[in-house]
Amino acid sequence: MDALFSLVRRYPVSAFFTLAFGLSWFCWTPYILSDHGLGLEPDIRIPEVLGTGQLVGVLPGAYLGPLGAAFLVTAITEGRSGLREWAHRLKHWRVGWRWFLAVLLVVPAVILVAPLALPKTWGHITMPSAVILLAYVPMLLMQLVTTAAAEEPGWRDFALPRMQDRFGPVLGTSLLGLLWGAWHLPLYLTEWGGPNPTWLDPVEFVIICVPLSLVMTWVFNRSGQSVPLIMLLHAGINSTYSLVWGEVYPTLDIARDPLHGQLIASAAAALILIVATRGRLGLRSERPVPVPV
Template identity: 55%
Template structure:
């Protein structure tokens, strides 16, 4: 584990999550092998079916490997990075506004018409929903993918290669869930899974850029990730009720690929990572001012 902490992290994240998701996959909410259905909360089985595996995977694996390889000092440093809220307020504004804006533009383009005005109760639920997503999805996943794996891989291989590794693994990690109602089973095929993984890869370039430009602020990275989930959970259906589920996912794919290409060209592949003396490592703190 000391010699290969990143390999251990990814291995544990997959094993722990996939093992915890096995009952969900085999239940009536999935393949139907077991005559058992997970309880529904808020119209979804995500709380009891998906979140246990999400929490047992990335965050537990990151904490375990950090504790074994770096001890209490490493865990204290991890806590400091996880609570790095002091970032220029404009970064929070950009993340909060750009995510729904990009998805609305992409959905409008694919639907050949602008969005409908959602009811006031839906707008009122946007921020509470975002906070809930931060505690669930954001806290479960990003302490592993972006806080643990990304900086270590980036330090050794540079931002572009690190993203090419983390992005596909992040997407593939979700594969068992496509055998459940979370992934649309049984109305799901290989093309749906492929598009999801490609979207995860493209969006990872955006995540890497925000991570680097914000000086490694995990709350901001989590906010970016959760902004996507919250948009689809709260706003999407009311703003674009005429779009199919596939068209909605295509809007995310379109916006993620477009943003990734723009950032790759604009940063010449650096993705916000400052110049380094060697292989592209993140050798110095990143300036968190908007520029």
């Protein structure tokens, strides 16, 4: 055990990703093998909540992976002081009302405007119903305490500061984005990946995670490393695509076209931020300090 702990202390970021992937993928195995996935083990019953098995099948592995890995590696490598710093970013809500306004209003607006770059959307836009708009806040809260709370304490709270210190904001974030996207890949073997996904769908998803991560890094750095704000951003993106997007663009393929729209929106925003910040993405220190990976 001492040798294992010593290895974790020497390579904390590598240990984090190994645990995050291993724990999540292990927990997702029954879900993937069940009727909600490959159907290889029909005796495995995944309870459905709100008409889907995703909450029971995905969330335990999501929490145990990034969140659990971040807690364990921080405790082993930095002890109580490291856990306090990690928890401080999780509680850092005081970032100014403009940030929350931008996340709550600007981000959904950009997501809903981006598909206009696709010619087949022209003349086929509808206003979402009042029921959809009323359901947005409950959906946002659910996404906040489920997906965002499970992932962001690991990806952004633990991994991002270390990766951008080691590799710089753009390269470090790009590597994080690729790994973040790859972590989701086994879920494409389940209902999570939508009906009849092609091999291009997971590839495009992983690619999208890079510019999206670059935008999130800028928000993280500029807000004083506020993880709750990042969680709200993550939840807002998911809620807009899950609930509102299909109402605004009823003629598009709900399983695939959101990926194209998200790629357009996140790539354009990331490019603007990289140019405007000269690659710093809001990071204040001039010289990244290498740390073990």
